[in-house]
Amino acid sequence: MEHISPRGTWKHREAPGFHGVLAVGAAGVKRGFVYDSRNNLQMRGLVVLLISKAAGPSTAELSFQHNMVSGIYSSQRSLAEITELIHTAFLVHRGIVNIGELKSCDGPLKDMQFGNKMAVLSGDFLLANACTSLAQLQNTKVVELISSAIGDLVQGIYYENSKTSENCLTDDIGISGWKEQVFLSHSALLAKSCQAAMELAKHSVEIQDMAFQYGKHMSMSHKLHSDLQPFVKESSSDTMAFSLNSAPAVLHQEFLGREAWIEQIREARGKGNKMDYKKLQEAIKAGKGVTSAIDLCRRHGNRALAALEHFPSSEARDALANIIYAMTRFP
Template structure:
């Protein structure tokens, strides 16, 4: 009976088409300070990171893909919005992973173990191989972003558009994502560093595992029980932390830095990514305006903390009460219920914790503009 009631509740909540989930980690915090932090950081590494994967995006092969994607114009397939984001997106910094890899590379500087010939090729204090790695990381992230735009055809309704459009969009999402991933793997092999190849390959495996884990639970399960905090943390590292953390470590490997530098870079990437994911999850709960449309995941950090803090029985009672009192159940009521407890403050505390851990990780690097930019980015994830 309760599962049936929750199913009715869920159908009354307006969420994006299932399958239309963004993998973009660094969405805007909604403050002008975040844009300034990014802009200042890009000047330090030598060029705007929006051009990092431009060579791939302007290739003949991807141009052909783009021509097919144009056929989606006028449909509601999410791949179209993803493609628009490659050109311009005022709300998402799609190249932030590469920027952080470049900043860490410059902050760490040349290592004593590096060959003199290698140092001669440095541009703005960054090795060419590290710049190539930054581009590769962005291609991998973009490939997963495109793949995750695949729509679950079984859950479509008439309002979602024609089935044939969605089917064609899904085919293009799979092929486009595969193309980007293949280019990334080719570039990875050209780095001629077995350790880096193994490290980034393991990160790709982590992301895939995280996506499978995410798809394992249905939306209804997320509303009724969902995951506990420990499982949430593990899942968030796989989908949002592993790629950046291991990419930062790989940048140190390419410059032949010691294990300590590799570990510190890994920790910075890990804690920064988790801190920013928490920031993203918290946005609707700390900045949402009453009466305005609300969109948030049922497995967003504040909801996960709330479910665990109040306990399973009380969570079920709250859902039943909402169903009984509200003639039309909308996300605003669920958001208000979560905000009434300590789930939001617990998520805020964890966000600050990861920000501080990221700052601690780069203290050992020499004082420089690059390190200051990394510190500013870590501070920015606690701003709302």
């Protein structure tokens, strides 16, 4: 197995000759999944398809609903679409504006209220379609898995929005609390969708668990990679704004102490209550938060690669491994 070294060096493997969706995975994974954080490239469904392809055909007798095309069962393709529908629905719901925080310069209040109503209705419509398609799979375990993932998403978003700390800028949580929140709001849907794809093909419990582990640790690694971008990007001349609840900031707070961290935030705010992100970024870089977050990203990447070792060697497995390699590479 190829583990990621502490210095981030490894032999990068390409996977040529993919058919259909696998071609998208090989060509687009490194360019889009990791680096283009401004666009929703709908990669969760692709990962579900790739891991379905990597697991191969089932030895169990399946019904006519499970006809296979290009090594992927039709029910697994439906599940990939359902996963994307759920993810998109929650993205739409997250676009709801807090009317109470609006200022007169933000625009007419009626427009904002109308936009909120449309966001709620659109998200609910997508979720309703996802639930209808989920029922059509006629697999109670899969329904249970995806339903619990929806519940996890709701709980994770609730945690994200229930700020109790000073001025709602940063939460008083350690990295273990951060991991729990990120699993609920980012990892649970993909992890359980990967497991559900294995259940649809009646693969063994061990393979189902390994698919879950890959989805979980890959998405955790991706979130860490995303959180680290403001601190490791070399091409950007301007300082990027970042969340004070991102992994480097949380780890920085753990090493520094809560009171000293709050004092650094106060100093960075300065006059006019405007945050000086460059000053705060430099303070975090000077500590251990960034290097610790990089190490954590690679640890999750290695655990995802370890899960992949339980799948037979194939181009699809190589594509899934390349996702991890791309996410754990830093300047």
